[in-house]
Amino acid sequence: MEISGDDIAHVVLKQFDSWEKKRKPVIRTNGVKEWVPLSGIIAQADLLIRGRTGMKCLPQKSIPQAQGVVLHDWHAEVLAIRAFNRFLLEECHSLALSKKKSSEYILVREEHERTDSHFQPFALKEGIKLHMYCSEAPCGDASMELTMASQDDATPWSLPPSKDALSPEPPPTTASGQQPILHGRSYFSALGIVRRKPSRPDAPPTISKSCTDKLSLKQSTSLLSSLTSLLISPTDIYIHTLVLPSSQLSPTAVTRAFSPSGRLEPLVGNQWVGGYSFQPFRVLSTDSEFAFSRRSAEDAVPSNLASSWTPNGSETLIGGTLQGRRQFDVRGASRVCKRRMWKLALEVAVAAGVPAVERCLRMEKYGNLKGDALLDRRRVVKGDVRGVLGGWVRNEGGEGFGVEGVEV
Template sequence: MTSEADTIAYVVLKEFDRLPPKRKPQIRGNGIREWVPLSGIVAKHGDGSFKCLALATGMKCLPATKIPSANGTVLHDWHAEVLAMRMLNHFVLQECKAVAECKDSAYIRRKVDGEPGAQPFHWREDITLHMYCSKTPCGDASMEGTMSAQDDASPWETPLPQHLMDKVDSDSPELALLGRACFSQLGVIRRKPARADAPPTLSKSCSDKIALKQCTSLLNSLTSLLVSPRGVYLSSLILPESQFSATACKRCFTAQGRMAPVRDFQGEWGDGYSFKPFEIQTTELEFEYSSCGSDKEEKAKYVASNLAMAWSCNGLAENVIGGVLQGRKQSDPRGGSAVSRAKMWALATEVAGMVGMGELAHHRGTYGDVKEGKLAAGRRKVKEQVRGAALKGWVRNTGDEAFGLSI
């Protein structure tokens, strides 16, 4: 009998197979195959059926030096897991718009009088969400696999460059960890990218971001102003059996690991927020475009793809290179992905106007003002407490909040 984990993985892999070749890694003229991670978010309906809502590939992020010039247009992080979650949020906002137009949605409903929460929309109670990843998320959950794959398992000792060290507490040496550095320190926040010779960033690892989502839900800051987080949490995370480390995942994601402190204060949150640990399951199914091979000769046949792509079941599909739409420059305002900060803000504002949320619909300040405003106070409290107790060493990736909305 096929397991639920295999079914979820299959649904994502099958949806990716349907995409045209231009969305997929290529075989180069010299025979070298491109590889890329894949992530997808699947809904399980009350009748037991499954549907892929969003999927993405990608493995890059924006250097810290370029964040101030992103201007809401350039993505900060387009690793597959992050891009899939952003695409899910775009899907949710589209569903909210449809409901506001009096259309039916299998996933979103209007708030009923007397229900708690200020958001006008709620996730339907008979839908659960599941994530498949073709590789173990970078960061703490993948450290055992990373160590075992090295010819020399000696920890990298590369510290955070001085211009980034200025942003952190000098009493917290774990803040200097980049990528795969310092194998001896586990359960700590890690930053992308993994390669020691790549430009430094303050983007947190996918392991860290997914761990936090167990508390904030899959909704981002803008979507959570419109939709209650109740029910929008991952029920399961599906990983390949070939890469799975029970020790690493327990340490990274569970209340028996580094998330243990969350149990002490989650009752204070309210607004639909709570600690919702997901179940971690494995599948024997493998993604066709994963990096393969254990020896040097086999690995030499593969090279990382620069192409990322994002897709949703509502018909949106985009290719992304360098954080912007393929074929556009980072300095081109037309290069913004549909899931960029600026375009997600514009969509959220449009929906807010349709349902009479004047404070969001008529806001004329900056993006940062919205995220730091009173509407987002509940979510902000959750993030601050979790980062302070369980995910210590989390340094915010600031510098791209001063842009305004132009629609």
């Protein structure tokens, strides 16, 4: 029996209600209420694996300073996925140390099940479905109709003359003839294309892709990150259902952004080497509204907090760094930052006894790790999806760090 959008939303909202007050938005001293997006991933219908709030990202100019300890993007959807990966690595680590064959969610693959192209020692247990709840429409293409409807004048803007693709007024095509990566909500007459964060025109520019685009990519690469894909088979680790409040669901927008009949139609039926395939999720609505949504008060203002919860711990972030720590200080590294995730993945590889993966994870620099041959199959999938979406400018730089200097 399939669960409903209300069922999925209830699990995430109920868990948020149990969080400590310090992890939630507040009513400011001037009486103005803060709002924040909430996202969560659940397995089946009764256990929240991850809940997350947040809505900001790191400016492009600061990427080289991040050094794997500051998050590049802490929008709620992205953080929920990163933390889901953290949870999976922790499950694998416990299994490897205990020498057991399975946990509630993860199992050890038998030797005869592994191949050169599908080599991972762990997999998601059969029959588990993953569902995602978002309190706001994902930024980018899936929210453009809502953006139009919110304008005093919903007449589509004309695209400007050709300029640099990172300018506030990007061109209709890049110099190579490809579509540009449009700024946030600018030029909402241009639909079905890749957009970058943030949506505010006065914010520092980034090349971080919208949550719509990142979720679109996950329909082919699975929910796994590069690091976890070295240890866990991507087979079946895909979003089965995306749930949005009725007020945030535009059928036209989500069909165009996510469905097999929309912009991703060329991927229908695709199956790649290594357990990857195009697995579009269904989109359901819920009548439940998050108490701290953008619609919770007429004059609500954005919160600068990003909070998270998993069965194994919680934390609060500001600026992609643990609250109370200086940005770019290694002591402020989140549990889901690249460097700490890398270190945990290495410990899993050692405990599980997979020399090829351990060799890859012992690379001196993160950039070398990302370029290793073990990730070739995943790179092919990403390249094919990006080719279909068009205008995907890679967020490069800042990959010269090592795994040292952080705790697991």
